Structures are given as structure tokens and as C-alpha cells.
Amino acid sequence: MTIKDILRPGSLQPQFEKSEAAGPIDETPVEVTTKTWWQRRAPVIACGSGLFSDGYLNGVIGSVNTILKKLYKNEYKHSNAQSNITSLVFVGEVVGIIIFGYTSDRFSRKWSIFASTIILFVFAALAAGSYGAHGSINGMLSALAAYRFLLGIGIGGEYPAGSVGCSESTGELESGTRNRWFIWFTNLAIDAGFVVAAFVPMIVVLATGDNHLRAAWRIMLGIGVIPPLSLFYMRYKLQEPEAYRRNTMAKCKTPWKLIIRKYWFRLLVVSTIWFIYDYSSYAFGTYSAPSVDNVLGADAPMWKTFGWNTVINLFYIPGAFIGSYVSDWIGPRKALAYGVTAQAVVGFIMAGCYEKLAIPKNIGGFCVVYGIFLSLGELGPGDNIGLIASKTSATAVRGRYYAVAAAFGKIGAFIGNYLYPILVADAGSNTVKGNQYPFWVASSLCILSAFLAFFCLPEIGQDTIDHEDAAFKGYLLEHGWDISRMGLAGAGAPMESDAESSRYNAGKMD
Template sequence: MSKEVPVAGANDRSSSSDDAAIRRASLVDTEKGRWERMWPVIACGAGLFSDGYLNGVIGSVSTMLSNIYPTTYKNSPAQRNVGSLAFAGTVMGMLFFGWSSDAISRKWSLFVSTLIIILFAALGAGSYGAGGSTSGLFAALAAFRFLLGIGIGGEYPAGSVGCAESTGELKAGTRNRWFIMFTNVQIDFGFLVAAIVPMIVVLITTESHLRVAWRICLGLGVIPPLSLLYMRIKLQEPEAFQRESMVKAQTPWVLIIKYYWFRLLIVSTIWFIYDFSAYSFGIYSSTIIDNLLGENTALWKSFGWNTLITFFYMPGCIAGAFLADIPWLGPKKTLAIGVFLQAIVGFIMAGAYSKLKDPANIGGFVVVYGLFLAFGEAGPGDNIGLVASKTSATAIRGRYYGIAAAMGKVGAFVGSYVIPIVINNAPNDTRAGQDPFFVGSSLAVLAGVLVWFLPPIDQDTIEQEDVKFREYLSQNGYDTSQMGLKNMQSESSFDGQAVQAEKV
């Protein structure tokens, strides 16, 4: 069970439910058309495609750099730094933009993070060492990747929470799936494109021109955020943020921590575990395939197998999006089922690795590994962001989400260092393949257990959470009348809409 602060009594709970229903009616019963309701969801969430692409493509870029500089890159800390420093920047971005999206603006936090992504994705593609220095090139690329990560980090608290709040105007029974479609599905689609692009680029340029190929792969990452820039300029602050923001109010930190600390700890731990596996395995999948196929295999074929593996993200994340809207299943159960199934497949893969590692069985390896990834996306991949965006009040949602997502990226950062260490310290080649899956599967079981400590989540959880949080603040002496960006009518002014709430 989740740790809740008690409310005054049954009458108060009934009042909370009524207030949430009235708020819901005021959001849904508008004169906006379908596109007017949908485009803010797209504009806020679709930028996470950049996260998937720019984080995914670095695995293939790293493989190219290892071929170009087999000594200075492959046998130096540069390989790990280039692949991992973006995660460190992302953590900083999540924390900073989580604060700014609550304390300043959802819209402008998102806009600034988009500009950062465009700038440093371009600079990363053009990385250069002074005087042609190889070490200078690696240092520049690592630095630009770190700064790029700050922009990517802003997409999570600013973009995802804005996306979650914007889904409030959509039809009941579809809100979870549309949030997922424009958040995690975008990330996974970015990973898929990041697997396809290097294969195509290497086929076009040939392996004789890898110095051009890796720059093209990174440079293409500028296009997605650039295409969203105009839409984000036109965005308005979500209605929920306009009503519940503490931009003009004093933030009651002590009350917030007392109310949310346990819930945030659970969400953050699950996200840490998920990203530990998802990002570390994803980034090194091309290296794993390359080792299975052997040193003499054409690079484009290695990228091709990596593309097939990455494709398994898509059926997993799309299926999970629809499962999250099934009333008797929902995000919480879907998350738990996904991690338990992932753990089972991971243990099977570890046990059968001695046969799967044979290059003749590469097809079987790809299928089993793909299922491991698919279950991870259908469960925690799709639903952890949804859980983080709906289990906190609007007033502090950016910071809450930012902290949870930052802990996830810490898990990714740790995983990108730990998995190679696990592989390198294994007693033999078979154990080098088995041990990472034993680690990942064991952590997945732990994540599944932790899910049961989360509160229930349904279509109207955002409105319900806002009402409960206001009541909690009022009961503890906080003046809630100072909340909101504009002079809002009193809650009683919505009484005329109470009848409409029955329809929602």
C-alpha cells in the first residue's frame, strides 16, 4: 500500500470526488475540436523522439569510432564517456527544468530545452579537436553530449507533464494511451530510427568513409526538435497548470515532503531499475551483436541485426499503450505484469545463453532478446512516466516528475558503466553473456514487487490528486487561494456544471 496522509473523513472524501468530477466536466465540455485538443499533446510529448534517437544512435556511432580509432578510442575512457555523459547532463536538465516548469512556465521551459537540443546536436556532429587532435575530438564530443543531455532532460518534466495535463481534455478511456503514444512510443520510435539510420548511412558511404558516416548520424538528430519549434511557440499553459500552479505562491516544502516522499521514493526506484536495464542494454546492443557475429562481419550487417532487435520495442510499447486504458488492468497492473514477464525471459535467456551465443543461432538470440526488450517497454517503459505524471499534484508535478526521471537516468548512467564491468569480469565468455541478464532480471523482479506500493491510477487521477492536495494543504493551514496563474473562480462557481460531470 502507498503511504497516504489521512483526510478528515467520509464527507471530505465525497466532497473530493464531487469536486474532481466538476473539474473534469469543465475540462472536457469545451467547444474545442479534436485537433485543438490533440495538438498540445503532440507538441508537448513528441520531442522525446529526440531522446530516443540521440541516445540510441550513440551506440552505433561508438562502434564506428572504435573501427576508425581502434587504439585511441576503443582502449580508452573515451568510449564510456561518449556513451554515458549525456545521461549526466540529462539528470541536470531534469532537475533544473523540473524546477523551472513549476516555478516559471511549462511552455517556456520546454521551448528553451528544445533550443539547447538543436544547438548541441549540431555541435556534436561537428566535433573537432584543435590541430586535428584525436583526444581533443573525443573531449569535444563528450562535452557536447553532456550539454545536449541538459536539453534532453528538459523534455521530461516540461514536456511530459504538459502532455499529461493536456490529455485531460481528451475522451475518457483514451487518455493513458495518447500520453504513452506521444512519450514512450516516441522514445522507442527514436531508438528504432537510430538503429536504421546508421545501417543505411554506412551502406551509402561504405566503411571507407566512416568519418563522414558518424557525423551524418549525429547531425540528423537536429531535424526532429527543429520540426517542433513552431508548435511549441504556439503552445499555451495547460489548464490544470493555470488553476493549480504555485508560481505566485509560497511553496510549502515541509507539507509537500510529508505528503509525497514515500510515493516519490517508490516511483524513483522503479524508474532507476527500468532505465538501468533499458538504456544500458540498448546502447550496447550493437556491440553485443558485433561480438556474436565476429570481427570479419560487415559493419552494416551488424547494424542490421541491431535494427531487428530494436524493432521489438515497437510492438511492446504500442501494446502497452492500449493495455493501460483497460479499466480492470490500467497502468499499475500493466507495469507489474511487464516487469515480471521481462524477468522470466531474462532468466531463460541467461540459462540458454551457451546455445544462443553461437553465431549460427543469431536469429534465436535476436528473438529472445527482442522479447526481453518488448516486455520491458509494455510494462515499465510505457507506464512509469504515466505513473510519475499522475501520482502528484499539478503544483509540484514538474519537480516530482523531474526527480523521478532523474533517478531513472542515474540508473541508465550506472548501468552503462556496470554492464561492461560485469561482462569484463566474467570468468568466461558464456558467463559474460549470462551475467548481465541475471542482474537485469533480478532487478525486474524487485521492480514488480515495488509496484504494489503505488496508489491506484485511473482516467481522472490528475483532477482527483489536485483536489486531495488542496484539501490537505487547507487542513494544515496553507492558504490555497493564492494558487493559480490567474484569478480563478471559487470551486462553488462550478456548481452549474455538476450535472455535466455525470457524462464524463
Template sequence: MNLFKRKTPVEDLPQEDVSQEEAYVVNDAPTKSFGQAILPVIACGAGLFSDGYVNNVIGSVSTVLIYQYGDLYTTSNAKKYVSDIAFVGTVVGQLLFGFLSDYWSRTNSLLISTVILIIFTALAAGSYYHGDAVGMFNILTAWRFFVGIGIGGEYPSGSVGCAESTGELKQGSRNRWFILFTNSMIDWGFVIGAFVPYVVAAACHNGHYETIWRTSLGIGCIFPIVLFVMRLRLKEPEEFTKNSMRYAKTPYLLVLRFYGWRLFIVSLIWFIYDFSAYSFGIYSSTILANIYDSSQAPLTTVFGWNTVINMFYLPGTMLGAPVSDWLGPRYALAGGVTLQAIVGFIMAGCYTSLSKPSMVGAFAVVYGIFLALGELGPGNNIGLLAAKTCATGVRGRYYGIAAAIGKIGAFVGTWVFPYIVAAGGDNEVTSAQYPFYVSSALCILSAALALFCLPHIGQDTIQKEDIRFRAYLESKGYDTRQLGLKKGESLDSVEIAQNETKA
């Protein structure tokens, strides 16, 4: 039963498109304990840990494969394909599961994506091809593509389900819990994805290369297995139960007219963020180059410092999570990305001084602040904006398209930034500065897009969007009575049994 606290006027809907009866959205008081409400948030969102782990551990795996196979690995282009193919798979997964999570089920889509992730992560760890190293590289590349599909499914199924499940939590805290179990999970995945190879390399005394990379990949199965068990008990989020288009024909033209501009802006911000983020790795390599000789360093040294660099992300995402509740995700994104741009311009302008070996400590601190601000701004909030700027019936597809365009931006960035670096010519300082001038300028553009082209996102925006969208569809003659799941469809077997006993 819903307990009604108050009514809030719907914002931003043209008056001719909304009736008096539908001009209000009901804010529900929490009907569950915190423990009951937070479990589906964790189960839905935490799968993005695997995104961080799988995408970061492959860098360490590639390093080990270079140590093991030398020029055979680098000259066969395997290094590039093994690292990048997961991007392609992720885009496919985001689009595919965006459709499935809307047309079929949030929870079933999650379970399938988790199974795909577990199976193909295990296959990647066991890649073998009759003793032929090049053949093994090809098999590893193929399995990584399917791993990417599993990861991609987490975005429109998991993150969307997580956002919808936060409606059961107390107002004023919903954004932070979404962030802590989505973007923060990615960042923790990055850290653990760097730390696990360090531990394994230490246990192997920097030898037994095959054991190191296979074990590092295989450990990536553990978290999805635990999560799969948790997800077996998941029910469909309440908003999905009420507003799903599972049994309704999607009016794509009306959806495009109503949400096309927002989707374009959210996708563009996500593209810019991922596109730019890859240039920031330049400073990481500069710091490490001033600390040790990568061509002679033992694996534990390489992986240890990689772990330290990745830990810079954590303060930004963890401390920045409450900011999205205090300011709202739109202002938090704009503020964080503006501050990041300022620091980026300073780092580019002072690169000559900061890149000296004697300044490595100061460089690392400033770089850490730079990364933290990126997480506080777009890192934390772009997924939140994508999840809460559209209605439940099309949220999976909307989110999946935006996330896929973001991943495409990351892929494009890996190919474009070498040309930006090359534009600096033989001047090493200029070549390092150019990408950061470009990225910092794009940060300012992202802030402007968020401030001037997106609506305010409040604690009950998901409910408001469903009311607005229903009203719009009805104003265009669409029968909204077909929205929602059938009675009892969202109940799990335990609840059904309890209800039958009571009857």
C-alpha cells in the same frame, strides 16, 4: 466553459483532511475536437524522440570513430566519456527544468530545452579542434553534455505538459496517447538512431568515415527544429493554469510529508528499470556475434543489424499502450515486468543452448519478446506513474527528480554490471547468466513495489490529485487562493486579440 458530466469521490485522502465541498473532483467532458486536443499532446511529448535518437546514434558514431581513429579513440578513454557524458547532462537538465517548469512555465521551459538541444547537437556534429583528434574528442564530449541538458528538459517540461494536456481527450484513451507520444517516441528514436547511420554509411559506400558520423549526428537537429515550430503556438495546459505555484511559496515540508513516500517508490522503480535495462544488452551482442565478425564487418552490416535489434522495442510499446487504459498503468507495469522476469529467468537458464550459433534465430525471437515485455510494462508506464501520482503545482519537480534517479540508475548499471559479470569467473556461461538473474529478480521487486506501494491511477487522477493536495494544504493552514496563473496569462496572442475584438 467546463461541462460537468458527473462527480467522482476522491480516494485515499484521510477524512479529516478534506471538506465536504472539496470531497469531489469534477470530470470534464471534452470541449475540443480530437484534432485540437491531440496537438498539444504531440507537441509536448514527442520531444523524447530526440532522447532515443541522440542516445542511440552515439553508439554508431563511436563505432565509426573506432574505424577512423582506431586505438587513439579507444585508449584515450574518449569512447567512454563521449557515450556516458550525456547521462550527466540529462540528470542536470531533468532537475533544472523540473524546477523551471513549475516555477516559471511549461511551454517556455520546453522552448528553451528545444533550443539548447538544437544548438548543441549542431555543435557536436561540427566538433573540430585544430586537427588534433584528442582535442576533438574532448570538444565532442563537452557538446554532448549540453545536448544531455536539452534532452533532460524534455522530461519534466514535455512529459508533464503532455500528461496534463491529455485531460482534454476522451476518457478511456488518455493513457495510450500519453504513452504513444512519450515512451513510444523514445523507442522510435532508438530505431531511427540506428537506421540513419545505416543509410548514410550505404550512401558513403562504407567509407568517408568523417561524413558518416558528422551527418548522423547533424540529422538529429531536424526533428527538434520541426517540434520547436509546433511549440511556438503552445498554451499552458489547463491544469497548470488552475493549480500552478508560480506565484505561491512552495511548502516543501508539507509536500514532502504528502508525496515523499510516493516519490521514493516511483524513483526506486525507475532506478531499478534503468539499472537493469543495461544488462539486457548482453544478449544483443551475443546475437550479433553469432551472425557476423564485428572486427571485419562493413559498417552497413553492423548498423543494419543494430536497426533490427532496436525494432524489437516497437511492438511492446505500440501494442502495450492501450493496455495501460484497460488495466491501468499500475497493473500494466506489474504484469509486464513480471512476464519479463519470467522470460529473463528462462533465457538465463537456457543460455547454454540459446547462445549457440545454430540457435541464433530462436534466440533473437525470445530476446525480442523479452524487450517487448519490458516496454509494455515499465517502459510505457513508469513515466505515466510519475506524471500522475502528484499534484500539478509540484509535478515538474516531482517528475524531474524521479526521472533523474532513473538516469542515475542507468549510469550506475553501466559500472556495476561488469562486476556482476566478473563474478562468474572464467565460466563464460555463468558470467552471462548472473546479470540476468539479478535483473529478473529486480523485475519482481518492481512489480511488488507498484502493486503494494502505489495508488490506483485512473483517467481523471490528475484532477483528483489537485483536489486532494489543495484539501491537504488547506487543512494545514496554507492559503490555496494563491495557486494558479493570473487571469489571461495562459492565452496566446491570437486568443487575446479575438477576445479584445469581441469586447
């Protein structure tokens, strides 16, 4: 293989192939099925739209932080509360992603989603009512941080259970539209949550006034109970996705050695890109309100800060929406690579021009450039990294595969939220240089993401899930692994002996 061959886009990963060994793929047109338009789309909506809570509950905490900083200057500023309240939710999300990644593969997509919905509802309510013993401010802040961690477990469940179920459900939609439907009810739902999380604080503060900020931040968090509550009935009525029913390994042991051998490199690439995306996306989203507050100055009314923050967050929507069509037109790999490259260019421009933009009279220009930076991130990795993670593995291990990639992303979000204020503070009194640092770092990482997407990711088509499941079964058969117990209908198939199972799992049946 020549250097030219190695650097061919996608050359470091094998392309998806059809496998005759696994049997033919069902190519019956969706138009002739007995399901109605709504019956085919309801599972997509129910599975994916819970991620709105991720966007809202993570986005609103930036505004809550701004209020808490004003209310409790000494207790908040001179404690770990600021970083804990913002960052511990991501620790909880990693825990939730891993737990629900396992349960969604081994037990049920439906009931894993439903359990995460309950956790979201309970701890969103408790966070809004956070209270310290005897009215202690430090106790209240500690309680809020603890509830945010537990809330994160519920949010984490939405990824390997909800998003994976959403991706599998799109297989029943018309070819050529599947990527956009997945994106609309996953990433676009998250982004809508971010926009509402910016808009609600402005309305709440206008209603309560700056003299009642203690009530304002609790109302902001309390509104977070509405999204999960609205999904209870739809999720209770869900059925398991057809791809899961046919291909799950819930009734047999998982041949981990064979799976790791097949998917390790692909998973490493997807996880790295997701880490980089969440590192910048959540940090810049969370700290957009404080950034605007710094530009406007301490004397600006709170509603004005939140109003300009809403303008910034609105840029998420066009990027995600346009990107959903781009993903169907040119494929997720190219859409991700082109989008993140453009984001890097705008990020470098933002860093270079920050001194001229970050003054009160140029607040409009500041918000537009900041917003375009976020928008391009959504068009590229925001729309496509979850889509790629949900389609680059077989259904039997998709929940756990997706969980690992999403967990890397949330670790990136945690590190980004934790490092952002440190990078700003590292410049000392030079606030301009301090706010340039995050853009330099994030834009440089975007270049790395673009390289990985161009050269290390496979092409993904509309029928990739079907073809990958077929190829995976063929791969198992080639290595002597018994696939007869795969699927929910596999209970009647002969069960291999424990000795044979051990040999399969050790990858020795060649």
C-alpha cells in the same frame, strides 16, 4: 492491521480520494467543449514527442561507438572516451531534469519546453561537428563527450516540462483513452527514436561503405537535429495546460514540509522503479549493436551488424504500442507489474540459454529473445513509469516531483551504461559468461520492481489528476494553508505576510 492486510496490493500507499474541501471537480464531458479534435490533441503531441530525440540520440551512440572503436583502435580503446561519450549524456540529463523541473513549476511549462528544444538543436549539431585542436583524435573525442553532456541538459528538459505538460493536456481527451495518448507521444516516441537510431546507421553505412566511416558517424549524429527543429513552431504556439493554469504555485511560496510529508514515500517507490527500468533499458539498448557484433564476429560487414541491431530495436514498438492499450484497460499499476514480471522471466531464459544463442548460425533466435526482453520492458515500466510519475502528485509540484523520479531514472541509466561493459569484462576471456551477467542482474532487479508495483503503488484512474489536485487542496486547507493564490489567476488574492509564509512552510499552521 494484519499481515494479510499489509500485503494487499497497493496497501502500503493510500488510494486516491476525492476531497470535498477543495471544491467539486469539473466533470463537464469533453465532447461538449468548444475545442476541436485537433485542438485537444495538438498540445499532447507538441509536449511529448520531443522525447523522440532522447531515443534517437541515446540509441545512435551505440552504433557510433562501434564505428569509433574500429576507426581509432588505440586512442579509443585505451582511454575513457568509450564510457564518457556514452555516459556523460546521462549526467547532463540529470542536470537538465532538475533545472527544468524547477522552471516548469515556478515559471512556465511552455517556455521550459521551448528552451530545451533550442538546447537539443544546438548541441546535436555541435556533436556532429566535433573537432579536436590541430586535428587531434583525443581532442575530438573529448569535444564529443563535452557536447554530449550539454546535449543531455536539453534532453533532460523534455521530462519535467514536456512529459508533464503532455500528461496534463490529456485531461481534455475522452476518458478511457488518456493513458494511451500520453504513452504514444512519450514512451512510444522514445522507442521510435531507438528504432530509427538502429535503422539509420545501417542505411548510412550502406551508402558510405566501410571505407568512409569517418563521414558515417558524423551523419548519424547530424540527423539528430531534425526532430527538435520540426517541433519549433508547434511549441512556440503552445498554451499552458489548463491544469497548470488553475493549480500552479508560481505566485506563492511552496509549503515544502507539508508536501514532503504527503508525497515522500510515493516518490521513493516511483523513483526506485524508474531507476531499475532505466538501468536495464538504456544499457541493453545502447549495447545491443556491440552484442550483435560479438555474435557475428569481427569479419562481418558493418551493415550486417546494424541490420540485426535494427531487428532487435523493432521489438520496442509492439511492446510499447500494445502496452498503451493495456494501461487503459487494467490501469498503469497492474500493467507495470505484470509487464516487468514477464520481462524478468525472459531475462532469466536469455541468461540461461546465452551460450546456445550467441553463435552466428543462431543470430535470428538471439535477436528475437533479446528483442522480447526489451519489448516486455516497454509494455510494463517503459509505458507506465512516466505515466505514474505524472499522475501521483498535485499539479502545483508535479514538475519537481516528476524531475526527482526521472533524475533517479537517468542515474540508473548512467550506472547501467557504465557497468554493462564492466560486467562483461569481469568474466575475462569467457565472453559467454560475461554477456550472461547483465541479464542475471537486470532480471533480478525486475523482480524487485514487480514487488514495489504490486504492493506499494496506488491505483491510478483516468481522472486521477483532477482528483489528486482536489485532494491536495483539501490537505492544505486542513493544515491551515491559504490556497487563494494558487493558479495563474491568483495574483489578486491577498498575499500572506512573510511571517505567516514562514509558518506555513514550516508546517506549523495546524
